[in-house]
Amino acid sequence: MDKARETAVRILYEVHENGAYANVALAKALRQAELGEQDRRFVTELVYGAVKAGGTLDWILRRYVNRPVRKIQPLVREILRLGLYQLFYLDKVPASAACNTAVELAKGMGMKGLAGFVNAVLRTAVREPEKAAFPSGKGHATENLALSSQHPEWLVRRWVKTFGFEAAERLCRFDNEQPLLSVRTNTLRTERDALLEELRQAGAEVEPSLWAPEGILVRRHGALDALAPLQQGRCQVQDESSMLVAHVVGPQLGEFIIDCCAAPGGKTTHMAALMHDKGRILAGDIYDHKLQRIEENAARLGIQIIETEEIDAREIGEQYEAMADRVLVDAPCSGLGVLRRKPDARWRKTADEI
Numbered sequence: 001m002d003k004a005r006e007t008a009v010r011i012l013y014e015v016h017e018n019g020a021y022a023n024v025a026l027a028k029a030l031r032q033a034e035l036g037e038q039d040r041r042f043v044t045e046l047v048y049g050a051v052k053a054g055g056t057l058d059w060i061l062r063r064y065v066n067r068p069v070r071k072i073q074p075l076v077r078e079i080l081r082l083g084l085y086q087l088f089y090l091d092k093v094p095a096s097a098a099c100n101t102a103v104e105l106a107k108g109m110g111m112k113g114l115a116g117f118v119n120a121v122l123r124t125a126v127r128e129p130e131k132a133a134f135p136s137g138k139g140h141a142t143e144n145l146a147l148s149s150q151h152p153e154w155l156v157r158r159w160v161k162t163f164g165f166e167a168a169e170r171l172c173r174f175d176n177e178q179p180l181l182s183v184r185t186n187t188l189r190t191e192r193d194a195l196l197e198e199l200r201q202a203g204a205e206v207e208p209s210l211w212a213p214e215g216i217l218v219r220r221h222g223a224l225d226a227l228a229p230l231q232q233g234r235c236q237v238q239d240e241s242s243m244l245v246a247h248v249v250g251p252q253l254g255e256f257i258i259d260c261c262a263a264p265g266g267k268t269t270h271m272a273a274l275m276h277d278k279g280r281i282l283a284g285d286i287y288d289h290k291l292q293r294i295e296e297n298a299a300r301l302g303i304q305i306i307e308t309e310e311i312d313a314r315e316i317g318e319q320y321e322a323m324a325d326r327v328l329v330d331a332p333c334s335g336l337g338v339l340r341r342k343p344d345a346r347w348r349k350t351a352d353e354i
Contacts, residue, residue: 005046
């Protein structure tokens with residue numbers, strides 16, 4: 001079997017069947033798989049591309065099967081999604097390669113009896129791509145935008161109603177742009193100029209952020225697991241906008257700060273750095289596994305003043321009444337503003353949830 005594609009299928013299965021986050025499942029799989037750099041990049045492209053195209057791929061799949069998508073055997077469903085993604089969205093992958101490797105995956109992953117079904121579906125898609133043409137013309141503009149931009153139709157309709165069609169179209173386009181990796185210098189261990197040079201020596205293409213004094217934009221990089229400054233705690237992955245928040249809070253040395261909804265700890269650890277790791281920060285969250293993320297990040301960055309507590313932010317005032325010098329509440333929200341960085345999130349949201 002094609003090792004890269006097999007890895008991608010198994011990641012897609014984890015995301016769609018077990019509710020795993022795409023970025024977490026991808027990072028875990030790449031750590032375990034023995035893949036070269038080119039294959040790692042290919043797996044990343046396949047996974048993020050197929051996850052982002054989610055509902056659109058299923059719409060395409062329904063054009064070529066005579067049964068509900070949900071009734072297709074799960075691993076076969078992922079093989080078909082991956083095959084269709086290559087056929088319709090990757091110009092550099094020959095159609096024969098997409099079809100043949102999909103058939104081999106079905107056979108090699110214990111579904112030899114369904115290999116013919118996989119082959120028939122994908123070969124038909126190659127012969128008759130017009131079947132998957134998106135609806136167009138009067139009355140179909142919003143549906144077409146949703147399918148072509150790989151967004152849920154209910155969400156696009158909501159945006160069109162709220163902002164107008166052109167603004168909704170711009171939002172969809174923005175969500176599909178490649179997000180730029182940004183990291184925050186851990187000023188407890190190094191300075192930004194020194195980190196910039198270290199990252200360049202490691203082969204990364206970097207430049208200083210214009211907005212955050214500790215921020216660095218990384219335009220090109222290798223595997224993050226192999227990026228020493230990150231793994232050794234001299235920097236932390238964090239969006240530029242998030243880096244501004246700690247400066248707004250303005251924590252001072254020796255103060256007691258409460259971060260009410262702290263996970264995964266980017267702003268928490270930033271505040272600790274601004275305090276020179278002197279004082280006390282209480283980091284609260286309602287999920288224990290998220291608190292573990294905060295603790296792991298703090299340990300990697302060499303921070304001592306953060307203590308975690310499993311607590312509902314609505315109850316913090318009862319337990320810590322009039323005790324904190326400053327309080328940060330980054331309350332849970334719809335998450336629609338970060339769909340660009342979370343390719344699976346657009347398909348997990350519902351109108352009722354918002």
